């Protein structure tokens with residue numbers, strides 16, 4: 685396991701936050717964010733309750749920079765009632781639907797990262813349609829179904845700047861380990877585009893560096 689060098693105060697908050705980010709993968713995210721943030725903003729697709737945003741935001745606190753994190757805060761399919769990753773405490777009692785935004789806000793405020801981590805509330809596809817800013821680091825951890833994964837591939841990786849990195853979570857080449865869309869519909873097409881080269885792997889996390897083209901250029 686890669687030792688974490690996230691400052692101790694933030695490590696406690698990252699450990700306490702609700703979410704799906706094992707510590708070795710969080711440490712990887714933190715290292716790459718620290719390396720890339722001096723070159724431009726980072727963007728995360730899939731905020732949930734802010735656990736991974738603490739790892740990236742911690743890097744922004746250390747080296748400067750801004751982390752945008754996008755989520756409609758209504759949860760993915762697997763977060764809905766009756767599914768494996770449902771958490772009843774995240775349901776808005778008045779609306780009867782998931783709302784992870786209040787928990788995210790509290791998590792980031794408690795961690796002292798409100799200056800570094802900026803929430804964008806909405807559908808990833810809607811935001812990507814209007815996005816025009818080159819990214820130093822893109823972390824894709826949104827909807828894990830085929831359609832959301834394809835939409836995230838269409839909408840985001842071409843905004844990674846030359847030398848920037850695309851980090852993808854839950855990449856499982858072996859079906860026995862987990863769902864396929866992040867592997868088949870984001871990771872493989874990114875490599876096939878010829879614009880990205882794999883530079884790091886920890887657990888289900890893959891880090892691809894943009895080695896041809898520049899932000900905004902279409903892929904492949």
Ligand SMILES: C[S@@+](CC[C@H](N)C(=O)[O-])C[C@H]1O[C@@H](n2cnc3c(N)ncnc32)[C@H](O)[C@@H]1O
Pocket residue numbers: 702703704705729730731732733734735736737754755756757758759760784806807808809825826827828832
């Ligand atoms: C796996 S969770 C993110 C976990 C988070 N990165 C962490 O490590 O703590 C996926 C999140 O993506 C969000 N999501 C799914 N599809 C989305 C879409 N099309 N647009 C915006 N957010 C979406 C869900 O609401 C959910 O909170």
